[in-house]
Amino acid sequence: MGEISNAGLQQDDFDLTQFYAVFFEEARENLANMESMLLDIDIARPTDEELNAIFRVAHSIKGGAATFGFGDVATLTHELETLLDRLRRHELSLRRGMVDLLLEAGDVVKAQLARYQGSTDQSPPTDVLIGRIRQMAAGQEAAAEPTQGARCLEVRIGPLKDGSAADGLVELFRDIPDLGTIEALDLGQFSAEGVRRFKVMTRSPDSELLELFSFHVAREQVQIADSGAAATAPQAGVAAQDPLAGARPAAPESDGYGFFVDPKTLPAQAAAAQPAAVEGDPARRSDARAKPAAGGLESTTLRVSVEKVDQLINLVGELVITQAMLTQQAKDLDAVKFSSLLGGITDLERSSRHLQETVMSIRMTPMSFVFNRFPRLIRDLAAKLGKELDLKMVGEATELDKGLIEKIIDPLTHLVRNSADHGIETPEKRLAAGKPAHGTITLSAAHQGGSILIQVSDDGQGLRRERIVHKARERGLPVRDDMTDPEVWALIWEPGFSTADEISDVSGRGVGMDVVRKNIAALNGTVELDSAEGYGTRVTVRLPLTLAIMDGMSIGVGGETYILPLSSVVESFQVTAGMVQTVGATGRVVKVREEFMPVIALDDVFRVPRQDGDRAPEIMMILEAEGKRVAALVHELLGQHQVVVKNLETNYRRVPDISGATILGDGRVALIVDTASLVKRARH
Amino acid sequence: MGVMERFRTGSAAGGGAAVRVSEFLTFKLGGEEYGIDILKVQEIRGYEAVTRIANAPAFIKGVVNLRGVIVPIVDLRVKFELGEARYDAFTVVIILNVAGRVVGAVVDSVSDVLELDEKQIKPAPEFNSLLDAGYITGLGTVESGEGERLLILVDIEQLMSSPAMGLLDTGAR
Numbered sequence: 014m015g016e017i018s019n020a021g022l023q024q025d026d027f028d029l030t031q032f033y034a035v036f037f038e039e040a041r042e043n044l045a046n047m048e049s050m051l052l053d054i055d056i057a058r059p060t061d062e063e064l065n066a067i068f069r070v071a072h073s074i075k076g077g078a079a080t081f082g083f084g085d086v087a088t089l090t091h092e093l094e095t096l097l098d099r100l101r102r103h104e105l106s107l108r109r110g111m112v113d114l115l116l117e118a119g120d121v122v123k124a125q126l127a128r129y130q131g132s133t134d135q136s137p138p139t140d141v142l143i144g145r146i147r148q149m150a151a152g153q154e155a156a157a158e159p160t161q162g163a164r165c166l167e168v169r170i171g172p173l174k175d176g177s178a179a180d181g182l183v184e185l186f187r188d189i190p191d192l193g194t195i196e197a198l199d200l201g202q203f204s205a206e207g208v209r210r211f212k213v214m215t216r217s218p219d220s221e222l223l224e225l226f227s228f229h230v231a232r233e234q235v236q237i238a239d240s241g242a243a244a245t246a247p248q249a250g251v252a253a254q255d256p257l258a259g260a261r262p263a264a265p266e267s268d269g270y271g272f273f274v275d276p277k278t279l280p281a282q283a284a285a286a287q288p289a290a291v292e293g294d295p296a297r298r299s300d301a302r303a304k305p306a307a308g309g310l311e312s313t314t315l316r317v318s319v320e321k322v323d324q325l326i327n328l329v330g331e332l333v334i335t336q337a338m339l340t341q342q343a344k345d346l347d348a349v350k351f352s353s354l355l356g357g358i359t360d361l362e363r364s365s366r367h368l369q370e371t372v373m374s375i376r377m378t379p380m381s382f383v384f385n386r387f388p389r390l391i392r393d394l395a396a397k398l399g400k401e402l403d404l405k406m407v408g409e410a411t412e413l414d415k416g417l418i419e420k421i422i423d424p425l426t427h428l429v430r431n432s433a434d435h436g437i438e439t440p441e442k443r444l445a446a447g448k449p450a451h452g453t454i455t456l457s458a459a460h461q462g463g464s465i466l467i468q469v470s471d472d473g474q475g476l477r478r479e480r481i482v483h484k485a486r487e488r489g490l491p492v493r494d495d496m497t498d499p500e501v502w503a504l505i506w507e508p509g510f511s512t513a514d515e516i517s518d519v520s521g522r523g524v525g526m527d528v529v530r531k532n533i534a535a536l537n538g539t540v541e542l543d544s545a546e547g548y549g550t551r552v553t554v555r556l557p558l559t560l561a562i563m564d565g566m567s568i569g570v571g572g573e574t575y576i577l578p579l580s581s582v583v584e585s586f587q588v589t590a591g592m593v594q595t596v597g598a599t600g601r602v603v604k605v606r607e608e609f610m611p612v613i614a615l616d617d618v619f620r621v622p623r624q625d626g627d628r629a630p631e632i633m634m635i636l637e638a639e640g641k642r643v644a645a646l647v648h649e650l651l652g653q654h655q656v657v658v659k660n661l662e663t664n665y666r667r668v669p670d671i672s673g674a675t676i677l678g679d680g681r682v683a684l685i686v687d688t689a690s691l692v693k694r695a696r697h
Numbered sequence: 698m699g700v701m702e703r704f705r706t707g708s709a710a711g712g713g714a715a716v717r718v719s720e721f722l723t724f725k726l727g728g729e730e731y732g733i734d735i736l737k738v739q740e741i742r743g744y745e746a747v748t749r750i751a752n753a754p755a756f757i758k759g760v761v762n763l764r765g766v767i768v769p770i771v772d773l774r775v776k777f778e779l780g781e782a783r784y785d786a787f788t789v790v791i792i793l794n795v796a797g798r799v800v801g802a803v804v805d806s807v808s809d810v811l812e813l814d815e816k817q818i819k820p821a822p823e824f825n826s827l828l829d830a831g832y833i834t835g836l837g838t839v840e841s842g843e844g845e846r847l848l849i850l851v852d853i854e855q856l857m858s859s860p861a862m863g864l865l866d867t868g869a870r
Contacts, residue, residue: 331765573749619751664798665760665769666865668750676762682748 036077037130038316043070044119045385051112051119052388064101067115071097074122085136086125092143093118096150111149116389118142164215167198169236170226171208179209181229189225189399192217213237221397319415322375329365329372330657336365337678369657378418380458380467381409386422387429387456394433401440401451402433411458413465417556420536421467424529428469428552429454436473436550446547448472461555464538470551476502476544502542506530537672539639539689555639557672565656565675567683568634569649571621574683576656576675581688583635583642585650592633603633603644610635611695614646618670618691638689641696658685670694719818721837723808723848724791727779727827730808732837732848737793741807744770744788754863763792763799769864771857772803777827779805795854800864802857811848813837818850832856 047070054063071093078086093115099105124137170179186195193215215222219237226235336358343351343358384406395402413421437443437452444450454471478501485492485504492504505526533540538556564579593603593612601612614630615621630646637643656675661668661684672687721732747759747770756776760767770790774782782803790801818835832855837848858865 327765334762334765621751659765659767661760661767664767664800664864665750666863669752671751674748674760674767676765676767680762681746682760682762682767684748684750 033081033129036081037126040074040077040122040126043074044123046070048116048119048389049385051116052392054107054112056107056109056112059100059107061101064097064107068094068097068101083125083129085139086122086129089118089122089125089139089143089146092146092150096146099150105150105152114142114145114149118146166213166215166222167238168195168211168213168222168226169208169238170211170230170234173207173209173230173234179211179230182211182226185225185229185399186213192225225399319376326372326376329369330659333365333369333657334676334680336361337676338680341678366655374412376415377412378415379409380411380413380418380465381406382418383413383422383425384409384456384458386426390426390429391433391454394430398433399439400433400437402437403451403453405453405455407455407457408459411460411465413458413556417536420532421554421556424532424540424554425456425467425469427529429456432469432471432473432550436471436475438474442474464555464557467554467556468551469554470549472549475546475548475550476505476542477546481505499543502544505542564653565685566653567651567677568615568632568647569651570619570630570647571616571623571627572648573619573621574651574677574681575615575619576683576685577634577636577645578672578685578688579653581636581638583637585632585634588631588633588646605635605644608642610642610644612644612646613691613695615686616646616648618694636688636691638692641692643692643695645691656683656685718812718814721811721813721848721850722791723811723846724789724804725806725808726773726804727777729827730846730848732811732813732850733791733853735810737795737853739792739794739799742790742792742801743786744784744790744803757863758803761801763801766799768792768799768801770801770803771862771864774803774805776862779827793853793857796858796865798864800857802853811837811839813839813848821849828856832859 047067050063050067071090075087075090075094078084078090096105096111096115100107100111105111121137121139121142125139128136168182170182173179183195183197186192193213195214196212198210198212213222222237223235340358340362343355346355348355387406388404391402391404394400432454437454438446438448440450443452452471452473454469457466457468457470459466478498481501481504482492482496485501485507490504490507507527530540533554533556536556538554540555541553542550543553544550565576566579566582567574567576588603593601596602602609603612604610612633616623616630628648630648632647632650634645634647634650635642636645656677658673659675661671661674668684670687670690671684672690673685674682675685677683720735722735722738723730723732725731742763745761747761749759750757750769753759756772758770758772758775760769762768772782774780787806788803789805789807790803791807792799792801817839818837821830821833821836823830828849828851832852833849834852835850837850839846839848856862
C-alpha cells in the first residue's frame with residue numbers, strides 16, 4: 014500500500030482500517046452515480062432531487078474521508094460540497110462549465126482514492142482545481158484556462174505546399190474554447206522551406222494538440238517545441254515531447270478503421286490523471302435511455318459478496334441434483350401406495366426448479382452496468398475529436414453473468430473508441446455526404462438462444478474494402494481479388510494486421526482487433542464484423558450465458574451419453590441406405606432437401622470405444638452453429654430436458670469439442686457438446 | 698509448505714523445547730508406501746460412475762460427480778505403469794484439494810493417518826523411485842510392530858499440478 018496517513022486512525026486504540034474496503038466500495042459507487050447524474054442532468058432545468066442527490070455524494074465521501082484521515086480527499090470534497098450546497102439552494106444556477114468542472118473533480122477524487130487503495134503512487138495535484146471550484150462557488154466564471162500551467166510553445170508546420178492548410182489550425186483554436194491561443198509568428202508568409210511558424214499558449218498536452226492538428230495537416234509536418242528551447246530535429250523534437258505520436262502513419266483518419274495503427278501511437282488511456290478541459294461540441298444525450306435518477310436506489314438493494322452468492326448457487330445446484338435423483342428413484346414406486354410421497358416429490362421438483370432459477374438470476378447483472386460508462390467516454394471523445402456523437406443504448410436491461418461483465422468492458426471500450434475515432438466522420442464530411450452532422454453509435458444487448466448478443470454499430474464511413482485489401486497485401490497476408498466482403502473484413506482479425514508480434518500497450522490493456530478477439534474468445538464468445546462502405550459498421554459479440562440452465566437433448570453415442578444444446582438442434586431423422594454419400598477420400602455428405610451437409614460421426618469424434626455387436630449409428634442430427642450446419646451421426650435419441658451447465662475447467666482443463674458438463678438424473682456426468690467447434694471441424 | 702504444524706512440548710525433546718509434528722495420510726502404490734500432507738486430502742471414496750473424456754491420456758480416467766462438483770480422476774497406477782489396474786468395489790480414490798482445484802487420484806490402497814515429528818523425517822537419498830526426486834520431500838520412519846514402516850513423503854500438490862499430469866491447462870491454445 015502507498016503512504017497512508019494514519020492520523021486520526023488510532024484514536025481510542027480503535028483500528029479503522031477494517032472499514033476501508035466498505036468505504037472505498039461505497040465511494041466508488043457514489044462517484045459513479047454522481048457521474049451518471051451529471052451526464053443526464055438538464056442544465057437548463059435541473060431538478061431539486063438531482064441536485065440534492067449529487068450534493069449527498071460529495072457529502073458522504075467527505076464524511077468518510079475525514080473519518081479515515083484522507084486529508085486531500087476531504088479537502089477537495091469539502092469544496093465540492095460548498096459549491097453543490099449553493100447550487101441546491103438555488104443561490105447559484107447550474108452552468109455547463111460547472112458540470113464539466115464537477116466531472117473533472119469526480120475523476121480527481123477517484124484518482125486520490127486509488128492512491129489510498131495502493132494502485133498508484135501519484136496523487137493528482139488539486140490546488141488549481143480547488144481554486145476553480147472556489148471561483149465557481151463564489152459565482153465567478155472560472156477562467157477557462159488559468160494563466161499558470163499554460164505552456165508557451167512554438168509550433169512549426171511544414172514543409173507545406175499550400176500555406177492555407179495551416180490556417181485551419183487558427184480556426185481550431187477559435188472553435189474550441191479552452192484549447193488556448195495561437196499567433197502566427199511569420200505574418201502568414203512561408204519561410205523558405207515552406208514552413209509556417211506559430212506561437213501557441215495552451216494547457217493541453219502535446220498529444221492532444223497533435224490529434225487536433227492532424228485534421229488539417231499531416232502529423233509528421235508538425236513540430237512542437239517549448240518556446241525558447243532550440244528547435245531540435247523534427248522527428249526527435251516531436252518524439253521527445255510525445256513518444257506516442259512519432260510513428261503514426263501519414264493520414265491517420267483515413268487509415269482503415271484503426272486496425273493498422275501501431276498501438277504505441279494510440280493515446281494512453283490512463284496516463285493523465287485529469288482529463289483535458291477541452292470543450293468541443295457537446296455529445297448529445299442518449300434518447301433511448303430510461304434510467305431513473307440513481308439517487309432513488311437507496312435502500313432497496315443489498316450488498317453481498319460474490320463468494321456468498323457462488324456458494325449459494327452451488328448449494329442450490331446440489332439440492333436440484335438430489336431432487337432429480339429422488340424423482341428418478343421414485344419412478345418405479347407404486348403410484349397408489351405412495352401417492353402422497355410421489356405428490357411431495359413433484360412439489361419438490363417444482364420448488365427446486367424455481368429456487369434454482371431465482372438463485373441463478375442473482376449473479377446476473379444488467380448490461381447497463383457496462384453501458385453506463387460510455388456516455389462519459391463518448392462525451393470526452395466527441396470533445397477531443399471535434400465530432401458530434403450521439404450514443405444510443407438498447408437493451409441495457411439485458412442481463413449477463415457478473416463474471417463476464419467485468420471482462421467484456423475492455424473489448425467493448427475498444428470497439429466504441431474505434432467507432433468514434435475511425436468510423437464516424439467529422440461533421441463537415443458527414444454533411445457533405447448528405448448525412449446528419451451528428452454521428453450515432455448504438456450499443457445494444459439482447460438474449461438469443463443460449464447466448465447474449467452485444468452489438469456496437471455506427472453510421473459512419475464503414476470499412477473500406479480497398480484500404481483493407483491494400484494493407485493486407487502490404488503485410489503479406491493472403492488476399493485474392495475475388496474475396497467476398499465478409500472475407501475481406503475477416504482479414505482484420507489476422508494477427509498480421511495489428512503490427513508486430515509484441516503488442517504492448519501503455520495502459521496495460523491490449524490494443525488492436527486481434528487482442529479484442531482474443532479477449533472475447535477467452536470468454537468462449539465470438540465476434541463478427543459487418544459493414545457497408547459509406548453507411549456504417551457493426552460489430553457483433555456473442556457470449557454464452559454461463560451458469561445457464563440450458564435446454565439440452567441427450568443422445569447416445571456408442572453407449573455413452575452426451576448432451577446437445579437444444580438451441581443448436583435443427584432436426585433429426587433416421588438414416589436410410591443411400592442417403593449418405595462419400596466425397597473425396599474421407600468426406601461424407603448427406604442431402605437434406607436441397608442442401609448438402611458434411612456428415613460427422615460423433616463416435617469417431619469422441620473416440621468412443623467399440624464393442625463387438627455394436628451397430629452403426631443410424632440417427633442423423635442436423636446441428637446449426639454460427640450460421641452453418643452440419644449433420645451429426647449418433648446412435649440414439651434419449652430425451653430432452655433442462656440441464657445445469659457445469660464448467661469443466663474449474664477442476665480440469667478445456668476439452669476440445671466439449672463446452673461443459675452436466676449431471677444427469679442418475680448422478681452420472683454427461684459432457685455437453687460444443688456445436689460451434691463441431692461445425693468448424695466439419696467444414697475444414 | 699502446507700504441512701500442518703502443531704507445537705508440543707515433547708518431553709523426549711528435552712526441557713520444554715517445541716517439536717513440530719505433521720500429519721500424513723499414507724497409501725500404497727506399486728508396492729511402496731507414500732505419505733501426503735493430510736490437509737490436502739478432502740476425502741476418500743470408492744471408484745464409480747466415471748465419465749470418460751475423449752482424447753484424454755489413458756491415465757486420466759474421466760470425471761465424476763462429487764456432490765455436484767465435476768472432479769477429474771487420475772489413475773496413478775496407470776500413470777506410473779504399475780501393472781494391471783483393477784476397478785472393483787475395493788478400488789480407492791483419494792480426493793485432493795490442490796492448487797485450488799479438486800482432483801481425484803486412484804491408488805492401490807489407503808492405510809492410515811500418521812503423525813510424524815521432525816525426528817522421524819529424514820531427507821531422501823537418491824534412489825530409484827516412481828516419482829521425480831523433485832516431488833519427494835523426505836523419508837519417514839514409523840515403528841510398526843516389530844519392524845519399521847518406510848514412508849516416501851510426497852509433495853502431492855506439486856505432483857498433481859505438474860504438466861505431466863495433464864490436469865491443468867498449459868495456457869497454450
